[in-house]
Amino acid sequence: MKPPRTPPWLREVPPPASHRSALPIVDLPSPNQDERGCPVDMLILHYTGMQSAGAAIDRLRDTDAAVSSHYVVDEDGTVIRLVPEDRRAWHAGVSHWRGHTALNARSIGIEIVNPGHEFGYRDFPVLQLAAVCDLCLSILTRHDIPARNVVAHSDVAPDRKEDPGERFDWRALAENGVGLWPEDSPDIGTTGPIRDAVTLRPVRAALAEIGYRVAPEGGLDPALSTVLRAFQRHWRPEAITGQADDGTLVRLLGVRNLVRSG
Numbered sequence: 001m002k003p004p005r006t007p008p009w010l011r012e013v014p015p016p017a018s019h020r021s022a023l024p025i026v027d028l029p030s031p032n033q034d035e036r037g038c039p040v041d042m043l044i045l046h047y048t049g050m051q052s053a054g055a056a057i058d059r060l061r062d063t064d065a066a067v068s069s070h071y072v073v074d075e076d077g078t079v080i081r082l083v084p085e086d087r088r089a090w091h092a093g094v095s096h097w098r099g100h101t102a103l104n105a106r107s108i109g110i111e112i113v114n115p116g117h118e119f120g121y122r123d124f125p126v127l128q129l130a131a132v133c134d135l136c137l138s139i140l141t142r143h144d145i146p147a148r149n150v151v152a153h154s155d156v157a158p159d160r161k162e163d164p165g166e167r168f169d170w171r172a173l174a175e176n177g178v179g180l181w182p183e184d185s186p187d188i189g190t191t192g193p194i195r196d197a198v199t200l201r202p203v204r205a206a207l208a209e210i211g212y213r214v215a216p217e218g219g220l221d222p223a224l225s226t227v228l229r230a231f232q233r234h235w236r237p238e239a240i241t242g243q244a245d246d247g248t249l250v251r252l253l254g255v256r257n258l259v260r261s262g
């Protein structure tokens with residue numbers, strides 16, 4: 001296995017162990033929390049999808065909205081804690097991963113400030129990505145969360161959600177020890193999309209093995225396209241086609257093999 005490549009945006013960040021004590025965490029407790037009832041084994045990343053950080057934080061602390069997350073990471077890298085990790089925050093909604101539902105009980109949720117696709121989706125600043133990475137690494141020291149269970153909101157609710165979206169640098173996160181990214185898998189383009197049920201059977205099987213909820217049989221129906229788009233937002237951000245094209249299949253098998261190798 002190759003040594004991990006240090007992405008440019010992390011070069012100036014000290015190792016997490018020495019950095020953690022300096023990680024500025026602002027406590028702004030949310031009333032939208034309750035008891036978990038099971039151990040944590042998932043980490044779910046979101047974007048806030050609102051016009052400002054302040055509006056998002058207000059909503060995540062609003063009793064009427066009845067939503068929350070454990071953390072919010074602002075664009076300048078400030079980390080705000082709304083719910084303690086041993087309590088359940090309400091961020092995933094109707095969701096599914098690896099046969100499990102009701103994912104709030106078993107997950108930690110991080111909301112990353114970004115207006116999102118609705119209000120002007122933009123790049124995540126370097127400082128923000130570094131803070132998210134550092135926060136994730138510290139969470140992973142406290143809970144037994146397998147790399148394959150570090151996912152996007154869009155992975156667990158592909159028919160409703162697009163966050164944190166294709167601008168989020170999952171590859172850099174994985175190269176720093178957070179989540180999965182297949183090595184040696186350059187994008188080979190959008191040629192050769194397959195549509196027939198027989199050829200799509202192994203595609204459906206690979207998506208299901210990774211964790212998505214997908215029917216085992218069928219052609220390129222809208223439900224499969226939706227799941228393929230979710231996969232692409234996470235692992236093939238170069239082209240969100242909703243198609244089982246050549247570039248998507250390479251990454252799909254790459255992630256499937258990582259999942260298999262444990």
Ligand SMILES: [Zn+2]
Pocket residue numbers: 045046047091153161163
């Ligand atoms: Zn979300």
